[in-house]
Amino acid sequence: MGIGDDAAILHPANIQQLVVSTDTLVSGIHFKAKDSAQSIGHKALAVSFSDMAAMAAKPKWVLLNLTLPKINDKWVKGFTQGFAKLLSQHQAQLIGGDTTQGPLSITVTVMGETDQAVRRDGAKMDDxxxxxxxxxxxxxxxxxxxxxxxxxxxxxxxxxxxxxxxxxxxxxxxxxxxxxxxxxxxxxxxxxxxxxxxxxxxxxxxxxxxxxxxxxxxxxxxxxxxxxxxxxxxxxxxxxxxxxxxxxxxxxxxxxxxxxxxxxxxxxxxxxxxxxx
Ligand SMILES: Nc1ncnc2c1ncn2[C@@H]1O[C@H](COP(=O)(O)OP(=O)(O)O)[C@@H](O)[C@H]1O
Ligand SMILES: Cc1ncc(C[n+]2csc(CCOP(=O)(O)OP(=O)(O)O)c2C)c(N)n1
Ligand SMILES: [Mg+2]
Missing domain, CATH: 3.90.650.10 (PurM-like C-terminal domain)
Structure with a gap:
């Protein structure tokens, strides 16, 4: 169950390892405010999916926290397009988030599954x-x-x-x-x-x-x-x-x-x- 209630309810069936990551993108630091809304939407999700890739996990559930200076329908539409396209390419699901007013910043939390998480500490001599x-x-x-x-x-x-x-x-x-x-x-x-x-x-x-x-x-x-x-x-x-x-x-x-x-x-x-x- 996803968006609409006070919190999302997950039914993780047959998941061996649940992998979770969160990343924030801030206007002026991670992207330029004048970048296309579509590319900002895409990139906000892509960097979190990249963390899933790094752990060898498949992204399943996503939370989106948006802080916007004002509501601009055209911008929100573009952002949503970029975000939703990548989301559906990987059959992941947006299950909730939060929207607040303030300087433009985006936080994405992603949960994924794997049977074999790969960590940073496993490199061996001569690899x-x-x-x-x-x-x-x-x-x-x-x-x-x-x-x-x-x-x-x-x-x-x-x-x-x-x-x-x-x-x-x-x-x-x-x-x-x-x-x-x-x-x-x-x-x-x-x-x-x-x-x-x-x-x-x-x-x-x-x-x-x-x-x-x-x-x-x-x-x-x-x-x-x-x-x-x-x-x-x-x-x-x-x-x-x-x-x-x-x-x-x-x-x-x-x-x-x-x-x-x-x-x-x-x-x-x-x-x-x-x-x-
Ligand atoms: N403010 C924080 N509170 C708790 N854990 C944090 C915080 N910032 C970073 N971490 C943790 O430190 C580790 C490295 O973070 P980071 O350098 O941001 O990794 P990445 O480059 O993969 O995003 C991760 O496990 C992350 O969850
Ligand atoms: C306007 C702008 N300034 C600078 C950069 C370059 N830049 C922003 S974040 C980043 C590195 C990754 O950021 P970080 O928040 O450390 O990502 P994480 O390691 O947590 O995934 C780089 C090279 C950019 N893409 N856009
Ligand atoms: Mg990080």
Missing amino acids: LIVVTGELGSAAFALKNPRKSKACNEQLHSPKPRLDVAEQVKHMATAMIDVSDGLLADLGHICHASQLAAVIELSQIPVNETVKKHPDWMSYVLAGGDDYQLCFTINMDDEDQLPEDCHIIGQIIAGQGVMVLNHHQPIETNFKGYQHFT
């Missing part, structure tokens, strides 16, 4: 490090809005990688979604797993327009907002990787993430996205 898709496109588009249609799409309409998550959940030893930038997020896997990583920059898929930009390395390694997956697998499972999965490095002993470019170590002072600096 291969894999990323999906291309990295750096969204950060590039934020700074260079008129340069690449594909990058703009990645920024405004990211596709949560629930497809890959479903296919790799039984082989991934650790997984995370790349929201704060590869170095930061792979760093979280390393920290949680008490190991280190070495990655080869030339193996990371990068959009060709991004690659031509003088700052491409910082977009790729620390730009954030990618919503691709980064996960680790045992070396023996390499042959079973699905499409659009790219091996970029290996788990080693130690701490932190070491970056090689064509086998040469490079200095990286990139910090990734941080809210409080």
Whole structure:
């Protein structure tokens, strides 16, 4: 039972693990107020679905908390379109939420199910490090809005990688979604797993327009907002990787993430996205 009562009632039948995540998007921090309402609606849900993908869960129930400066019917219609389209693509259900007046911000809580949640702390020595898709496109588009249609799409309409998550959940030893930038997020896997990583920059898929930009390395390694997956697998499972999965490095002993470019170590002072600096 969903919207209409004081709270939603769930009937979780045959769910082995219920996985829950919440994320807030704030105007001016996570998106621009002038972005299309449709893209804001899509992205608010996509980033939460991306957290489900990172845990190898299938999204089922969603709560939406909207804070709006004023009621603008056209904006609300656009937002709802973007939100509802992604919701129905994954057969998830909006079961409730809250609407308040104030500076534009959106909080989405999503509940999903899995038989095999994948955590950040399971990476093992010698595991291969894999990323999906291309990295750096969204950060590039934020700074260079008129340069690449594909990058703009990645920024405004990211596709949560629930497809890959479903296919790799039984082989991934650790997984995370790349929201704060590869170095930061792979760093979280390393920290949680008490190991280190070495990655080869030339193996990371990068959009060709991004690659031509003088700052491409910082977009790729620390730009954030990618919503691709980064996960680790045992070396023996390499042959079973699905499409659009790219091996970029290996788990080693130690701490932190070491970056090689064509086998040469490079200095990286990139910090990734941080809210409080
Ligand atoms: N204000 C908070 N209260 C309780 N838990 C929090 C809070 N902020 C973050 N967390 C928890 O800390 C962990 C990491 O959060 P975060 O860095 O936001 O992850 P993600 O990048 O996946 O959104 C998550 O388990 C999240 O639930
Ligand atoms: C207007 C605007 N400024 C900055 C960014 C870049 N940006 C916003 S949030 C973010 C990283 C992810 O945010 P966070 O709230 O940490 O997501 P979480 O890790 O909790 O999923 C990035 C790179 C943007 N997309 N739009
Ligand atoms: Mg978060």
